[in-house]
Amino acid sequence: MIDVIVVGGGPAGVSAAIYLKRFKLDVTIIMKDYGTLGTTDHIENYYGFPEPISGKELFNNGIKQAKRFEIPVLTEEVLSIDYFDTFTVKTNKGSYESKIVLLATGASRATLRVKGFSEYTGKGISFCAVCDGFLYRGKKIGVIGNGDFMLEELEVLENFSQDITVFTNNMPLEKPLEHVKVVDNKIIEIKGNDVVSSVLTENSETPIDVLFMAMGTPSAADFALRMGAFINKNDIVVDEQFMTNIPGLFAAGDCIGGGWLQIVKAADDGSRAAFAINKYLRKKPM
Amino acid sequence: MIDVIVVGGGPAGVSAAIYLKRFKLDVTIIMKDYGTLGTTDHIENYYGFPEPISGKELFNNGIKQAKRFEIPVLTEEVLSIDYFDTFTVKTNKGSYESKIVLLATGASRATLRVKGFSEYTGKGISFCAVCDGFLYRGKKIGVIGNGDFMLEELEVLENFSQDITVFTNNMPLEKPLEHVKVVDNKIIEIKGNDVVSSVLTENSETPIDVLFMAMGTPSAADFALRMGAFINKNDIVVDEQFMTNIPGLFAAGDCIGGGWLQIVKAADDGSRAAFAINKYLRKKPM
Numbered sequence: 001m002i003d004v005i006v007v008g009g010g011p012a013g014v015s016a017a018i019y020l021k022r023f024k025l026d027v028t029i030i031m032k033d034y035g036t037l038g039t040t041d042h043i044e045n046y047y048g049f050p051e052p053i054s055g056k057e058l059f060n061n062g063i064k065q066a067k068r069f070e071i072p073v074l075t076e077e078v079l080s081i082d083y084f085d086t087f088t089v090k091t092n093k094g095s096y097e098s099k100i101v102l103l104a105t106g107a108s109r110a111t112l113r114v115k116g117f118s119e120y121t122g123k124g125i126s127f128c129a130v131c132d133g134f135l136y137r138g139k140k141i142g143v144i145g146n147g148d149f150m151l152e153e154l155e156v157l158e159n160f161s162q163d164i165t166v167f168t169n170n171m172p173l174e175k176p177l178e179h180v181k182v183v184d185n186k187i188i189e190i191k192g193n194d195v196v197s198s199v200l201t202e203n204s205e206t207p208i209d210v211l212f213m214a215m216g217t218p219s220a221a222d223f224a225l226r227m228g229a230f231i232n233k234n235d236i237v238v239d240e241q242f243m244t245n246i247p248g249l250f251a252a253g254d255c256i257g258g259g260w261l262q263i264v265k266a267a268d269d270g271s272r273a274a275f276a277i278n279k280y281l282r283k284k285p286m
Numbered sequence: 287m288i289d290v291i292v293v294g295g296g297p298a299g300v301s302a303a304i305y306l307k308r309f310k311l312d313v314t315i316i317m318k319d320y321g322t323l324g325t326t327d328h329i330e331n332y333y334g335f336p337e338p339i340s341g342k343e344l345f346n347n348g349i350k351q352a353k354r355f356e357i358p359v360l361t362e363e364v365l366s367i368d369y370f371d372t373f374t375v376k377t378n379k380g381s382y383e384s385k386i387v388l389l390a391t392g393a394s395r396a397t398l399r400v401k402g403f404s405e406y407t408g409k410g411i412s413f414c415a416v417c418d419g420f421l422y423r424g425k426k427i428g429v430i431g432n433g434d435f436m437l438e439e440l441e442v443l444e445n446f447s448q449d450i451t452v453f454t455n456n457m458p459l460e461k462p463l464e465h466v467k468v469v470d471n472k473i474i475e476i477k478g479n480d481v482v483s484s485v486l487t488e489n490s491e492t493p494i495d496v497l498f499m500a501m502g503t504p505s506a507a508d509f510a511l512r513m514g515a516f517i518n519k520n521d522i523v524v525d526e527q528f529m530t531n532i533p534g535l536f537a538a539g540d541c542i543g544g545g546w547l548q549i550v551k552a553a554d555d556g557s558r559a560a561f562a563i564n565k566y567l568r569k570k571p572m
Binding site for chain 1: 297300301304305308309310330331332333334335336337339344347348350351354355546548549550551553554556557558561564565568
């Protein structure tokens with residue numbers, strides 16, 4: 001039986017795996033793809049890299065780093081995780097038993113099923129106000145969302161522009177908004193040429209220079225949810241030791257939310273989760 | 287006036303500075319040397335580096351990264367920080383005003399590896415002339431140190447007593463000293479009963495009532511202490527927003543302790559402190 005299966009090969013997962021290995025635990029990473037990190041072109045704010053690095057490059061660095069530690073990295077899609085004293089992780093290629101599962105799958109971001117959304121993702125549609133907001137100083141900024149995530153992004157974006165429109169896509173605003181325009185009807189299409197230029201809703205068309213997605217994120221928490229772990233919106237609820245309410249089920253990185261979805265935060269989460277897992281395993285005879 | 291002066295050029299300081307710059311704040315880093323990171327040969331567990339990297343290399347990467355963001359990096363020794371609505375940071379080369387100071391100097395506070403040092407710390411061994419000097423009016427005062435930091439402390443202590451002995455612990459005095467006795471050989475033991483009573487060196491034993499540590503450069507905890515910030519052992523006490531009890535004085539990284547002195551934790555601290563500082567500055571009109 002494996003000590004720890006880490007689901008996810010991004011900053012949280014790899015950072016955790018390396019620390020776990022350092023603690024002399026038997027750890028395996030199961031990952032599907034580059035995740036959110038792979039969609040990022042240009043990372044400048046992760047400490048230690050003098051020149052910008054692409055998300056894919058950083059991701060690959062991480063995988064190489066894990067392999068140098070002789071940590072098995074399986075590229076398989078996790079289909080289900082069952083819990084009964086120990087964990088059974090079923091993938092599209094096999095089934096694995098472990099004492100501990102660490103979910104580090106990132107926050108699979110909500111997408112909008114409207115015309116133009118995929119086309120302009122990365123071309124004026126952004127998923128991170130802190131990362132990209134500064135590029136749009138004084139510009140027309142659009143934000144899609146209706147809850148806390150949107151409010152967090154808004155707070156960041158208000159540093160850069162006074163011209164902000166929130167698109168709720170026909171969802172009710174969870175809290176009233178001041179100082180910004182609100183378009184509360186359904187989004188029909190994201191328009192643009194090379195880059196985004198406007199949002200067409202049922203009642204209006206609003207010119208914008210950039211559109212930030214701040215809608216909730218579903219499926220990252222699904223596994224946890226199926227095992228009966230507590231979820232707060234789309235974030236897996238963990239205690240200070242990064243453990244969910246399921247004994248032995250841990251989570252780290254963007255999938256536990258916290259509003260600060262930064263690479264360095266995910267990597268730090270991972271290291272701390274590893275520390276906690278080690279403590280947990282040493283205490284509990286299995 | 288500078289928005290934020292970051293004291294320290296390691297992972298916490300640089301990570302903070304980069305995020306602060308991204309928030310469009312005017313930030314300057316003041317640093318002295320490689321700090322603890324420079325003493326580390328072989329870093330394998332910081333996410334994103336497939337091959338081991340030396341502490342110095344990582345440190346230099348960080349400085350290059352900061353410079354690419356056009357953040358001024360001053361290699362100067364901070365001697366004192368004063369607070370009166372705004373901050374005045376005095377170095378060996380100049381004086382700088384800022385709205386915010388972020389202490390990110392790492393954990394190193396000078397200790398003496400001699401018998402009695404740990405035992406009498408807090409029992410006549412003090413780390414802050416401004417804090418404790420007045421308690422020893424007219425008493426025999428000892429000061430350990432040989433450079434600018436010692437001179438700073440001496441200036442304070444001369445208000446309280448004429449009977450001052452400087453112990454250089456076999457280090458050369460950086461500047462000649464007047465009006466005080468100097469014992470320039472190696473310290474063997476700090477003696478005392480309930481409290482400190484004398485300093486034994488290779489050549490002599492000098493009776494003292496109190497001993498002030500002013501070796502090397504002041505640590506973050508030393509600055510914080512002098513401004514009236516709360517310290518727990520050697521760790522600066524901060525709230526969840528990384529702010530000390532002094533409005534506008536923040537701290538991040540190893541200097542706030544927490545028992546998990548990892549690079550990734552320091553870098554993460556820095557990014558979060560930047561987030562909090564930005565929030566704080568936007569709320570508070572200055």
